[in-house]
Amino acid sequence: MDTGERASRTDAVRGAAWAAPAVLVTAAFFLLPLAVMALWSLWTRTAGGVDRTLTLANYARFFGESALVAALFNSLETAALVTVVSLVVGYPVAYALAFHVPARWQRLALVLAILPFWTSYVVRSYAWLLVLAPNGVVNQTLIGLGLTEGPVRIAYTMTATVLGFTHFFAMLVALTVYAGLKRINPRLLLAARDLGAGAVSTFLRVTLPLSVPAIATSAFLTFVLAIGDYITPQILGGNTSLVLPQAILFQIGRRGDVPMASAMSLVLMAVILVACLVALRATRTEPAR
Amino acid sequence: MMPRRLARALGWAAVLGGFYVFVYLPVAVLVLFSFQDGRLPVPPFNGPTLAWYGKVLGNGRLLEAAWNSVVVGVGSSMVATLLGFLAAYGLARHRVPGRRLIHAALVLPLTVSYLVIGLGLLVTFNAAGLPKSLLAVAIGHLVINLPLCFLVAAAQMGPAEARLEQAARDLGASEWQVLTRVALPLALPSLFAAFCLSFTLSWDEFVIAFLLTNFDVTLPVVIWSMLRTGLNPETNAAGTLVFAVSLLLVAGAELVLARRGRAAR
Numbered sequence: 001m002d003t004g005e006r007a008s009r010t011d012a013v014r015g016a017a018w019a020a021p022a023v024l025v026t027a028a029f030f031l032l033p034l035a036v037m038a039l040w041s042l043w044t045r046t047a048g049g050v051d052r053t054l055t056l057a058n059y060a061r062f063f064g065e066s067a068l069v070a071a072l073f074n075s076l077e078t079a080a081l082v083t084v085v086s087l088v089v090g091y092p093v094a095y096a097l098a099f100h101v102p103a104r105w106q107r108l109a110l111v112l113a114i115l116p117f118w119t120s121y122v123v124r125s126y127a128w129l130l131v132l133a134p135n136g137v138v139n140q141t142l143i144g145l146g147l148t149e150g151p152v153r154i155a156y157t158m159t160a161t162v163l164g165f166t167h168f169f170a171m172l173v174a175l176t177v178y179a180g181l182k183r184i185n186p187r188l189l190l191a192a193r194d195l196g197a198g199a200v201s202t203f204l205r206v207t208l209p210l211s212v213p214a215i216a217t218s219a220f221l222t223f224v225l226a227i228g229d230y231i232t233p234q235i236l237g238g239n240t241s242l243v244l245p246q247a248i249l250f251q252i253g254r255r256g257d258v259p260m261a262s263a264m265s266l267v268l269m270a271v272i273l274v275a276c277l278v279a280l281r282a283t284r285t286e287p288a289r
Numbered sequence: 290m291m292p293r294r295l296a297r298a299l300g301w302a303a304v305l306g307g308f309y310v311f312v313y314l315p316v317a318v319l320v321l322f323s324f325q326d327g328r329l330p331v332p333p334f335n336g337p338t339l340a341w342y343g344k345v346l347g348n349g350r351l352l353e354a355a356w357n358s359v360v361v362g363v364g365s366s367m368v369a370t371l372l373g374f375l376a377a378y379g380l381a382r383h384r385v386p387g388r389r390l391i392h393a394a395l396v397l398p399l400t401v402s403y404l405v406i407g408l409g410l411l412v413t414f415n416a417a418g419l420p421k422s423l424l425a426v427a428i429g430h431l432v433i434n435l436p437l438c439f440l441v442a443a444a445q446m447g448p449a450e451a452r453l454e455q456a457a458r459d460l461g462a463s464e465w466q467v468l469t470r471v472a473l474p475l476a477l478p479s480l481f482a483a484f485c486l487s488f489t490l491s492w493d494e495f496v497i498a499f500l501l502t503n504f505d506v507t508l509p510v511v512i513w514s515m516l517r518t519g520l521n522p523e524t525n526a527a528g529t530l531v532f533a534v535s536l537l538l539v540a541g542a543e544l545v546l547a548r549r550g551r552a553a554r
Contacts, residue, residue, distance in 0.1 A: 008384060011383045011384055012383060012384055012385050012386055014379070014383050014464060015379040015380060015382065015383020015384065015385035015388075016379065016383075016385050017379065018375045018376065018378050018379025018380075018383070019375065019376040019379035019380055019385065019391060019395075020379075021372045021375060021376070022372040022373060022375065022376035022395055022435060022439060023376070023391060023394065023395065025372060025431060025432070025435060026394055026395055026397070026398065026432070026435065027394075029410065029428050029429075029431070029432050030397070030398050030401075030406065030409075030432050031394075032413060033406070033409030033410050033412065033413040034401075034405075034409050036409065036412055036413045036416060037405075037408065037409045037412050037413075040412055089308070089311075092304050093304060093305060093308045096301040096304045096305050097305070100298070100301040101305070109305070111543075112309065113305075113308060113309065113312065114312075115312075115536070116312045116313060116315070116316045118489065118532070118535040118536055118539050119315075119316060119319075119528075119531075119532045119535065120492070120493035120495075120509055120512075120528075120531055120532070120535065121493060121494075121495055121509070122493075122495050122509045122512050122513055122516075122528075123319070123512065123528035123531055123532060124315065126319070126512075126516055126524060126528060127315035127316060127318060127319040127528065128315050129516075129520065130315070130318050130319060130322065130330055130331065130520060130525070131314060131315050131318050133331060133520060135329070135331045135332075136318075136331050136332075137314075137318055137331070137332060140331070140332050167311065167312060167315065170308070170311075170312075171312060174308075224400065224402075225402075227402075228401075228402025228403065228404055228405070229402070229404075230404055230495075230496050231495055231496065231513075235516065245402070245404050245496075248404060248408070249404070252408070252411075252500075258412060258415075261408060262408070262412060265404070265405045265408050265409075268402065268404075268405060269401060269402075269405055272400060272401070272402065273400075276400060
């Protein structure tokens with residue numbers, strides 16, 4: 001073995017040694033639990049404990065039981081709706097911040113716009129409950145203005161869940177898209193204007209296409225985080241139309257069916273994985289810049 | 290008739306103003322009615338009182354949970370920051386075979402929902418005969434924070450830092466000295482920011498803590514159980530205090546990063 005080879009091997013060993021603790025933690029407390037959960041999902045719960053014969057029974061039951069399939073579709077519907085609404089709300093805000101706020105005020109305006117992002121999940125959902133409750137601010141205002149006779153039922157509906165989610169994710173979209181818009185070379189926009197494009201045409205043919213990566217990133221984050229969340233639908237949506245995370249915790253808490261909960265968690269992971277692949281494709285097939 | 294430019298400026302101001310109202314509405318309601326002199330945190334506002342804050346600060350269970358949250362948050366965030374930094378340093382500065390794969394594996398937990406991570410740990414700890422505990426929660430928070438700390442540390446391992454480390458080596462520093470006297474001090478501001486971010490996420494995290502604790506619980510779990518009693522100004526007061534702590538941490542991280550940005554320029 002010559003010295004160069006030996007040196008490169010020492011170098012590799014050193015690098016691996018620095019990375020080893022993090023890799024071990026990830027393997028022991030992330031990868032191993034996923035494997036254990038995958039194994040449990042192939043077992044079944046019996047009256048006295050767990051039957052360890054390997055079977056796909058839990059998955060068959062999941063897709064055969066209409067309430068559970070409904071939970072999956074509720075999750076998909078909620079997450080998709082939240083993604084679209086958050087983009088519609090957050091994008092104009094990012095655009096206004098990037099192009100219509102004087103440069104020296106932009107950072108402050110942005111920080112102010114995303115400050116409530118740091119309220120905790122539980123507290124934020126509770127705060128929306130206060131706003132939307134039958135005797136809360138929104139309903140008392142509506143009644144005070146004479147717009148409705150009695151309180152409108154918003155709390156404990158899917159609308160409340162979507163609203164609570166949108167509050168959080170519109171801030172995420174605003175932040176991500178703002179960063180994307182700031183990366184666009186301003187000369188491109190000037191060139192479009194010089195060549196006779198109006199404001200709308202410049203936006204549709206230059207700004208919007210160039211902000212597609214930021215849109216894709218924020219849409220992906222929103223969808224994945226929203227579909228995996230338990231708290232917002234549990235606090236704001238109530239128990240009428242459960243989403244998948246609620247159904248999973250129900251299996252554990254009420255029924256003590258860990259194998260079924262494991263199988264449902266893997267279904268949830270698979271859905272998120274598909275979303276990842278779609279997002280990757282969406283960002284890759286976009287025209288070269 | 291209004292000039293078009295003025296109309297357009299007003300339009301954008303309305304977009305921003307509307308958004309500020311939307312994002313601050315729940316926060317404002319939460320904070321305002323934590324001072325409610327009455328038993329319901331809904332309008333009308335009966336006038337300010339600090340009674341609910343007094344009640345929160347006298348609530349032993351809440352204080353104990355807050356302390357548990359601090360311990361879990363500080364512990365898991367310190368370990369996550371340290372391990373994330375070491376891994377970023379090892380992968381950036383040494384030719385480790387398969388480093389792209391290692392990088393991907395370390396970042397992977399970001400794509401998995403907290404619920405699934407918590408459930409996996411619950412099942413695994415059960416199978417291994419380990420009881421639910423704050424340590425289990427801290428491990429769960431380590432798993433969710435390690436990828437972020439790793440990414441933050443990796444982002445600042447630039448060529449400028451590499452040249453300084455090489456200079457130290459040329460001047461005879463040992464690998465250990467390069468790490469502790471050059472690489473670590475250079476990374477310190479980013480690591481502080483990573484620590485603050487981790488602590489904030491741990492401080493607010495509910496579902497993992499909910500799954501992995503029994504009697505000794507963290508703050509979000511106690512606040513969660515307070516919700517069962519319905520709307521209550523005491524919950525408002527507790528929520529306001531939790532939010533204030535998060536804001537202080539974020540502001541701290543922001544200040545350190547901003548100062549560093551200015552120093553770099």
